Structure formats: C-alpha cells, structure tokens
Amino acid sequence: MLSIEDVTVRRGNKEVVRSFSLQVNPGEVTALLGANGAGKSSLVLALAGRLPVSGGAVTLDGAKINGLRPNRVRRAGLAAVPEGHKVLGSMTVHDNILAAILETHRESAIVDEVFEVFPELAGLSEQQAGAISGGQQQMLAIAQALASDPKYLLIDELSLGLAPIIVARLAPVLAEIAKGGVGVLLIEQFATVALAISRRAAVMDRGELAWLGEAVELADNPEVLHGVYLGGSVA
Numbered sequence: 369m370l371s372i373e374d375v376t377v378r379r380g381n382k383e384v385v386r387s388f389s390l391q392v393n394p395g396e397v398t399a400l401l402g403a404n405g406a407g408k409s410s411l412v413l414a415l416a417g418r419l420p421v422s423g424g425a426v427t428l429d430g431a432k433i434n435g436l437r438p439n440r441v442r443r444a445g446l447a448a449v450p451e452g453h454k455v456l457g458s459m460t461v462h463d464n465i466l467a468a469i470l471e472t473h474r475e476s477a478i479v480d481e482v483f484e485v486f487p488e489l490a491g492l493s494e495q496q497a498g499a500i501s502g503g504q505q506q507m508l509a510i511a512q513a514l515a516s517d518p519k520y521l522l523i524d525e526l527s528l529g530l531a532p533i534i535v536a537r538l539a540p541v542l543a544e545i546a547k548g549g550v551g552v553l554l555i556e557q558f559a560t561v562a563l564a565i566s567r568r569a570a571v572m573d574r575g576e577l578a579w580l581g582e583a584v585e586l587a588d589n590p591e592v593l594h595g596v597y598l599g600g601s602v603a
C-alpha cells in the first residue's frame with residue numbers, strides 16, 4: 369500500500385499539511401475531499417516529489433519514497449496528475465504518451481494498453497494535443513500517468529474545467545483502473561462523483577485529517593460533507 373505517515377509539508381513559513389496520515393490501498397479508489405486551501409494539492413505535490421516533505425514518511429509497498437526526485441518517485445510506482453496539469457500542446461497525442469513511458473522496450477505494448485483504456489484517444493493519435501477538447505486533454509493527462517505503469521495513481525481535480533458529462537465518462541474509467549489493481553487517490557470537488565467510485569474517503573481540513581471512513585458512510589453524512597464545501601472544522 370501507499371502509506372502516508374504523519375506527513376508535514378511547508379510552503380513559505382506555513383505548514384499547509386500537518387501530521388497527515390492516510391493509506392491508499394491497491395485495487396480501490398480512495399477519495400480525498402476538503403475545502404479550498406485545505407492542502408490537498410500540496411499533499412499531492414509532496415507525494416510526487418515536487419514539494420519537500422518536512423516531517424513524517426511516505427512509503428510505497430514498504431519502500432520509503434519521500435526525499436526522492438519526481439522521476440524516481442515515478443519509477444518507484446507512483447504517478448500523479450497534478451491540479452491543472454497541462455499536456456504538451458504542440459506535440460501529438462501519441463508523442464505525449466511516448467514521452468511518459470519509462471520502459472522504452474515496451475513502448476508499443478504500453479501505447480496499445482493506454483488506447484484500450486481510452487479508445488477515444490486512439491482515433492486522435494496524430495492530432496496535436498493542444499487542439500483536442502479539454503475532456504480529451506484530461507484523458508491524455510491520465511493516459512500519460514498510466515503510461516508509466518503505476519502501482520498508485522493520484523488525480524488532483526478530475527473535473528477541473530470540464531463539463532459534467534465528461535466527468536461522468538472519466539469516473540468509471542478510474543474505477544476500472546482501480547479494479548485492475550492500481551491504488552487510486554482521487555481529489556474531486558464534486559464529492560458525489562468521487563464517493564460513488566470510492567471505497568474509502570478522507571476529509572482534509574486546514575492541513576489535517578478531519579475525517580476518515582467508508583465512502584458510503586461519508587455520502588450519508590451531510591454534516592461532514594457540508595464542512596467539505598464550506599471549510600471550517602467538520603464533525
């Protein structure tokens with residue numbers, strides 16, 4: 369499992385993530401919810417090696433990954449689609465996927481696998497990535513993360529800037545990816561979308577873990593969900 373133990377992340381002189389612990393199990397989606405500014409994206413950046421972890425530890429199937437550079441974290445099996453991630457707009461869809469592949473001897477097999485997950489992208493293979501729709505670009509961003517054959521996949525704001533119909537199309541794909549054995553951590557502003565495909569859920573409030581439990585339990589808990597949108601302490 370991906371184990372986040374007592375993790376603290378600083379930005380400037382502020383602790384934006386404080387003694388945060390959470391486990392992401394393989395084979396299921398874990399939702400991470402929280403109000404604006406709660407620290408969700410900062411946590412993702414820290415897990416991906418893009419921000420330093422100033423306290424605690426992150427282990428991936430038992431191996432410590434905090435302190436590793438982003439490309440080493442990816443090689444260890446963790447891929448992230450950070451908030452507002454942009455694909456390489458002047459390159460083709462196909463080349464965007466190639467650029468994300470680590471095991472170069474398996475290039476064509478991996479491209480085929482990724483196109484199986486997103487058949488829609490296969491038809492756009494030679495298009496410039498900057499010219500496809502926002503929803504297709506989000507698919508491509510997820511496809512790039514998958515191209516490194518991750519054990520754990522972090523998605524920060526699946527629906528950002530996308531129409532609800534696109535999100536409805538993407539969510540089941542994440543559920544399928546998890547079914548295939550990947551541990552998915554999903555940050556999503558539309559709690560119902562995230563909870564519908566998640567087994568477990570965590571709520572972050574001002575850098576700290578405020579609630580942890582089964583997703584169905586949270587979906588049934590209006591008080592805690594209310595806090596997710598408004599900020600402030602929950603439960």
Ligand SMILES: Nc1ncnc2c1ncn2[C@@H]1O[C@H](COP(=O)(O)OP(=O)(O)OP(=O)(O)O)[C@@H](O)[C@H]1O
Pocket residue numbers: 379380384402403404405406407408409410411451
């Ligand atoms: N580049 C930055 N430099 C310094 N502080 C930052 C930076 N980006 C964010 N912060 C601060 O870190 C804290 C956590 O922000 P973060 O973006 O991680 O929250 P979030 O939960 O992802 O919010 P949102 O739901 O709006 O995406 C906030 O207080 C924010 O102001």
Ligand SMILES: [Mg+2]
Pocket residue numbers: 408409410451524
């Ligand atoms: Mg964020």
